[in-house]
Amino acid sequence: MxxxxxxxxxxxxxxxxxxxxxxxxxxxxxxxxxxxxxxxxxxxxxxxxxxxxxxxxxxxxxxxxxxxxxxxxxxxxxxxxxxxxxxxxxxxxxxxxxxxxxxxxxxxxxxxxxxxxxxxxxxxxxxxxxxxxxxxxxxxxxxxxxxxxSCNTHQLVCPINTLIIKHEGIENLKNGKFFIARRGSDISEDKVNPGVEAEAAKEKYRQYGTHQAYDAARVIQTLYSRPISIPIHSQIIKVPTQYMHTMLFDIEIKSPIHYKEALARLEANPLIVFTNLKSTNRVFDRARNTSKARGRILNQTVFYKPSLDVSEDGTHIRGTCFTPQDGNxxxxxxxxxxxxxxxxxxxxxxxxxxxxxxxxxx
Ligand SMILES: NC(=O)c1ccc[n+]([C@@H]2O[C@H](COP(=O)([O-])OP(=O)(O)OC[C@H]3O[C@@H](n4cnc5c(N)ncnc54)[C@H](OP(=O)(O)O)[C@@H]3O)[C@@H](O)[C@H]2O)c1
The missing domain is CATH 3.40.50.720 (NAD(P)-binding Rossmann-like Domain)
Structure with a gap:
């Protein structure tokens, strides 16, 4: 049978x-x-x-x-x-x-x-x-x-994995700073938040800032059999939009890389999609019109390409990403x-x- x-x-x-x-x-x-x-x-x-x-x-x-x-x-x-x-x-x-x-x-x-x-x-x-x-x-x-x-943890882990873990390994990460602007509510909700909201620091997340970097570290730690140092830190605010979150990052590495190499690493990950659109409104609008998954973007991040910046000495990689929180x-x-x-x-x-x-x- x-x-x-x-x-x-x-x-x-x-x-x-x-x-x-x-x-x-x-x-x-x-x-x-x-x-x-x-x-x-x-x-x-x-x-x-x-x-x-x-x-x-x-x-x-x-x-x-x-x-x-x-x-x-x-x-x-x-x-x-x-x-x-x-x-x-x-x-x-x-x-x-x-x-x-x-x-x-x-x-x-x-x-x-x-x-x-x-x-x-x-x-x-x-x-x-x-x-x-x-x-x-x-x-x-x-x-x-x-x-x-969470969606923001996907967003945060994605560049660390793509730029560092998959290549030299987490040991190459000197310091990762992540600033997240969260959407106030989902478009399916009636809630509104008229202003920018700050988030209080929590003792539990002291080392990592907020739960997003804390959870990202928990994901990364699973890759190693012994406890490792994962020097990442996130900060968060809530902004009055229903469309998408936005994340700015500054990743400091020990072995320098060139801009072209950073771009090639990001381009090699099909879960990262690039855009030249500079606002969540416009990214959301294009996705609504062209998504094959009922308006959702299933990629882990939408990377605003013009924001990719590698410092002259090759030790800082910086960028701005939009987070398709209802799909990623x-x-x-x-x-x-x-x-x-x-x-x-x-x-x-x-x-x-x-x-x-x-x-x-x-
Ligand atoms: N929203 C996002 O962008 C997002 C992204 C990534 C992860 N998440 C996570 O995904 C989870 C769901 O979030 P969401 O935004 O989808 O929530 P949501 O839109 O508020 O929907 C919650 C759903 O769960 C049901 N529900 C709530 N409590 C329940 C219970 N005790 N027993 C059975 N059903 C229950 C509700 O049912 P009824 O309405 O029928 O009562 C509703 O269908 C959360 O853990 C959230 O952190 C959310």
């Missing part, structure tokens, strides 16, 4: 969950998946269209059994209870801000009952599992729990899912998603 195709269940249908439902459902045949289901927690009249569209592309709608009557009143028909979907799935991708809480509530017990099941959480859910960024620390994946780190971590969730299903074939299957990557934002 043919082996049943693996099932994936996505918990949460917000900024991250919804596009992931589309990516996995629409590519499921090409990557050998069976059912892709999702859990919508709250019955909301304004989200009826969203649920319908995900069902239309073939995703299976699950809800809490107690919420079935309210969803039915809205004209929505859950096919599974959330509990059924959790039990059936081979991989569960948590796309809520409460991954660790739900790990305690559901996932740990499920993992004991079904030791082969895999679990993924998003963002800054430290302690959920191996902190992971696609193409950076794949060789360090182990176990059944993976934390796909999605491929890490896809890769983690496919790795949990079969570490031997996941890299080959990830090629299916190359077609969604921007090669330029013009």
């Amino acid at each position: 043919a082996r049943k195709k693996p099932r994936v269940h996505i918990v949460g249908t917000g900024t991250i969950g919804e596009p992931l439902v589309y990516l996995l459902t629409e590519q499921r045949k090409e990557i050998g998946l069976g059912e892709v289901s999702f859990y919508k927690r709250t019955p909301l009249v304004e989200e009826v269209g969203k649920v319908k569209r995900m069902v239309e592309v073939g995703a299976v709608f699950s809800a809490g059994e107690d919420k079935f009557p309210q969803f039915k009143e809205l004209g929505l028909h859950p096919m599974l209870t959330h509990q059924q979907a959790l039990e059936r799935a081979d991989v569960i991708i948590d796309c809520t801000p409460e991954g660790n809480k739900l790990k305690e509530k559901y996932y740990l017990a499920l993992s004991q009952k079904y030791p082969k099941k895999g679990f993924i959480a998003q963002g800054s859910e430290e302690g959920f599992g191996v902190p992971y960024v696609w193409t950076v620390n794949d060789k360090c994946l182990f176990g059944r729990f993976i934390q796909v780190v 971590a999605l491929l890490s969730s896809v890769a983690a899912t496919l790795w949990l299903l079969d570490p031997a074939t996941y890299k080959e299957k990830m090629k299916v998603f190359d077609k969604f990557l921007f090669t330029e934002v013009v």
Whole structure:
């Protein structure tokens, strides 16, 4: 008898969950998946269209059994209870801000009952599992729990990995300074923030500044078997835009390199896309018009090319990058899912998603 195709269940249908439902459902045949289901927690009249569209592309709608009557009143028909979907799935991708809480509530017990099941959480859910960024620390994946780190951590790790770790190694990093301007809210949200907001320093992140560099260091540390020094520091403010984050960096290295070499290293990474557009508004606009992934940019960073600057002595590399926060971590969730299903074939299957990557934002 043919082996049943693996099932994936996505918990949460917000900024991250919804596009992931589309990516996995629409590519499921090409990557050998069976059912892709999702859990919508709250019955909301304004989200009826969203649920319908995900069902239309073939995703299976699950809800809490107690919420079935309210969803039915809205004209929505859950096919599974959330509990059924959790039990059936081979991989569960948590796309809520409460991954660790739900790990305690559901996932740990499920993992004991079904030791082969895999679990993924998003963002800054430290302690959920191996902190992971696609193409950076794949060789360090182990176990059944993976934390796909935040969008800004993807952004921060990407140039360090591309310029240094992949070449001379982290030992060549003397000092990395990262300044992040965060978007105030997502375009899917009604929140507004009229001014620039500062962030208070936290004792926990003292060495690294904020959680973004702290998490980046956790990702990089997985690459080494002994504790290593990772001299990076981030600072952050929130700015009144809904479009994208922006990151400025100044990486100081021990062995100097030439501008041309820095550019070549960045160009060699297909997860980095260059642009000559100097504002997030314009980058966002071009992506909305040309993205093959429902307006999202799945590259880890959009690098403003004219900002690339290498000091005369070759020891400082500086630049400004735009962060497609609602897209740049999605491929890490896809890769983690496919790795949990079969570490031997996941890299080959990830090629299916190359077609969604921007090669330029013009
Ligand atoms: N937004 C970004 O750009 C971004 C980027 C990278 C990573 N992340 C991370 O991704 C995660 C999700 O963020 P998001 O921006 O997608 O959030 P979001 O847009 O606010 O959506 C959250 C979703 O999770 C559901 N949810 C919340 N608490 C839940 C619970 N206890 N049980 C079940 N469902 C629950 C909500 O369901 P209902 O609305 O139906 O109640 C909603 O569908 C966070 O960890 C975040 O840090 C976000």
